[in-house]
Amino acid sequence: MVPPQWTETTTKLMPESYRKILATRFSVQELALLEILVCQLQIYTKVTLEGLASRLPLLITFESRRRRVQRFLKIDATLIQELWFSLLTVIVPKVVMPGDKAYLALDRTQWKDRNLFLSH
Numbered sequence: 001m002v003p004p005q006w007t008e009t010t011t012k013l014m015p016e017s018y019r020k021i022l023a024t025r026f027s028v029q030e031l032a033l034l035e036i037l038v039c040q041l042q043i044y045t046k047v048t049l050e051g052l053a054s055r056l057p058l059l060i061t062f063e064s065r066r067r068r069v070q071r072f073l074k075i076d077a078t079l080i081q082e083l084w085f086s087l088l089t090v091i092v093p094k095v096v097m098p099g100d101k102a103y104l105a106l107d108r109t110q111w112k113d114r115n116l117f118l119s120h
Contacts, residue, residue, distance in 0.1 A: 103118070
């Protein structure tokens with residue numbers, strides 16, 4: 001189970017619009033793990049599988065945490081094509097008119113609460 005403070009913190013790092021889209025692709029448990037991993041990616045500039053697992057707030061052994069993260073990252077819903085395409089198909093049509101050119105940039109640094117930049 002994820003501590004409540006993690007969910008409160010991660011909802012500030014992950015916009016509600018992202019959470020709604022992702023909730024259609026992940027189970028409640030997977031979404032909670034994704035939020036924790038996103039939180040870690042926002043805080044730590046260099047991450048490894050072991051680093052992510054060591055900071056995972058679960059009361060299980062390190063090896064079990066590492067395997068859980070590894071299994072999660074292998075599911076189809078976490079593939080970049082699946083994950084970002086789901087988000088972009090909802091976000092882009094709201095701001096770009098059909099036929100217009102659009103330029104997208106993804107940034108994982110902490111620039112306030114923005115990590116997707118769109119120019120058209």
